Amino acid sequence: MTRKVEFLYNLHLFLEQQLSGEENEILGDDRSDLISEESGEDLFADNFERDYEAIDELDRYEAGGIDDDEENDRELTVEQRQRAEREIKRRERERRRRLGQELNEESDLEEEDSSLIGLARKGKRSKIHDDEIGMDDESDAYIKNLGDTQGHKIADWVQMPGPHNEVIRHFKKFLRTFKITTTTVGGTNKPIYREALRRLVQEQKQSIIIDFEHLMSVDEILAFFLLGAPEQTLKIFHEALTELCFELYPNHRSIEKELFVRVSNCLQNDNIRDLRVEHLNKLIGISGVVTTSTGVLPQLSIIKFNCQKCGFILGPFTQNQENEIKPGSCPECQSNGPFELNMEETIYRNYQRVSIQESPGTVPPGRIPRSKEILLLGDLCDMCRPGDELEVLGVYRNTYNISLNIQNNLPVFATIVEANYISTREDKISFETLTDEDIQEIQRLSKDPKIAQRIYASIAPSIYGHEMVKKSIAFAMFGGESKNPGGKHQVRGDINILLCGDPSTAKSQFLKYIEKTAHRAVFTTGRGASAVGLTAYVQRNAVTREWTLEAGALVLADRGVCLIDEFDKMSDQDRTSIHEAMEQQSISISKAGIVTTLQARCSVIAAANPVGGRYDPALTFMNNVDLSEPILTRFDILCTVRDIADPVQDELMARFVTESHMRHHPLADENDAEQNHVVPNIFNVEPMPQEIFKKYIIYAKRRIHPRMTSIDQEKVAQLYAKLRRESLVTGSVPVTVRQVESIVRIAEAHARMHLRDFVNDDDINVAIQVVLQSFIDAQKYGIMRTMKKVFQRYLTYKKDNNEFLLFLLKQLFQENLAFQRNRYGADRVASAGAAIKISEEDLKSRARQYSVLDLKQFYESPLFRSHGFKYEDKFITQVL
Incomplete structure (x- = not known):
């Protein structure tokens, strides 16, 4: 062996001994002799190229190290590959466990050991501990008690390498092992989140929903971290979910680069107007109605830049919500740019902003409804639209807004909620509030032969009389069944009502009662609502200069009731704007380049006063209310409320009012209430408690969908022909084919009151009676008496x-x-x-x-x- 080769060999041994911790005594004082160029063989002598000639006897592999078995060359199946990967991971974990035990059994090193052996051994131990276990010696003590932050803030603690890895391990274990007992026969423990992860991959989704109560029951430390530092903890949860999914389903990596964890059932809803400084950077839950919504835009998530001078790719850089990421200098050519965004390798995510406003029923009297901007990212985009009532769970953050600082001359920050989980409130209210006992009580009440009278009596029980008005409101609150044949033309099922009559006849009180009782009600007045305030309007955002669409009262009342008081005080132009909403139940917008259609599937219940202040029975209904024919035909029921002087009725009403005041006094007890209860209601039945009544309406509207099969169509046809003939003679309220549709809707609402799945003749007869009564009450006094005799057999049905x-x-x-x-x-x-x-x-x-x-x-x-x-x-x- 030549001196040069010997030098290279000794150098290799030296480096190997440094890593293994053995004594390094190969190099001595003759080190200069080892590297001296004076001695040794010249490798570049003459004919040195012959060293690289091919030699068949030597240029071949040893037969002992080659596996020529054809069976081993076959391609592994997916199951075999996964089984092999699991075996390799198991061996790696076992090796790490044995290595950790060996390190713990070693004795402590002597202090200030100057020998090379001690330094190398100590370096090796530290390196193996950091690389294999994933944390340093100092953090190892903390991991034994993850909840002990040792004085650190939670946000800082969870970002340290040791706790970060431990949180990932805990959350992975929760996703893999959490089980819940199924309700099937012989209930079994089912890993629900493993199943949710499988559905995520199968349906190619981007997130799973976990229940906070499940996390709290298994790992209180993770729940504590989630509430204390939600932004940092959720990022770790996303990372853990992504790693676990790619470990179990490696092919999903090519579909989604990042997965998200959505947390539900976490907090009670806070009011938007109660958000303060102490809520910043905390997890909050709020609810409201969506008023505006921007389009879905691509937002930079992970950025890469190209250096235009040398072509080097800089990055990746993670973009945050506050500041724009800009590279400083190129590490390749040390230039300061210019830099160009690498469009191919940059990763984007969906971005959308919506504004939610306090629900109409939760705004304190005399206050302006507050609103808050919600930031939707990823798969949360386009899950809501204007008019939807949302429950939002997210992080309350502050953002720097230049316009606020210019306006206030102070460092003022705007606030926004970065949503983690959203859900429509309508879905939750359907059956979550109904217990099994409530459903049994509702079904028991429906078997009462006088259930319809009990429902009528339960409408505004503090108002005496007004039988026709209470019946009409009951039909409107239950509603008919909407139809959409072929998805091309929608026929409304909601019932519209117009109350017109003398002052002091409780018209506004009826509207206020509906606002408190109906599931979703929006109250407005004729003078307080404009055309765009009722429908929708387009405005430009002051910061982004983007046109946005804001919903009006009819859109906000979608799937509910829109209440309009002082209907006669509206201008003709404003009333014209709601024609489409009352019949087609949609609002078409074509302004500022925005052409769209919004849903307004709601009942319209309006109250109006006559032209002269009091209703004149000598005039027709159209002359009393001064409304056009198109708007009148869109109301299914016209209720004429008159204040007629009747000594007996006046006395009963006065006694009823005084009795009501006595019973509802704050200091009154049950005995006083029973003693003072003298005047019965006009239906002579006991009304239902209001809480049960509200649940009865929810159950009927969600579960019961009555159908029309075998009804007396000839009766309806003959009635329509008679009404058309009488309307032409009297010249009062016009009768159109909409009256036939009104009969169908009222019949379906009457069947829904009884929780029937089919409409029978009884429902049709009641509907005919209500429509006829509405038509006859709108006539002049002389014609009214004549028509009551003509249609008497319909009016006296089942009375x-x-x-x-x-x-x-x-x-x-x-x-x-x-x-x-x-x-x-x-x-x-x-x-x-x-x-x-x-x-x-x-x-x-x-x-x-x-x-x-x-x-x-x-x-x-x-x-x-x-x-x-x-x-x-x-x-x-x-x-x-």
């Missing part, structure tokens, strides 16, 4: 004879009262103790005309006594 006899008895008393006032004077008749008597024969003769013969049951009914009537010696007396 209690007691109610009908009460109506006849009231007519007799009104005629007798008018006669007495004309003969004796109004003062004498109204004096204390004055009474009016009606002969029983007069009532019998009038009831005989309508085939009612038995009056004894009527005299004994509570309806007869509650209206102040007494029967003695074949005379009926009513005390004024």
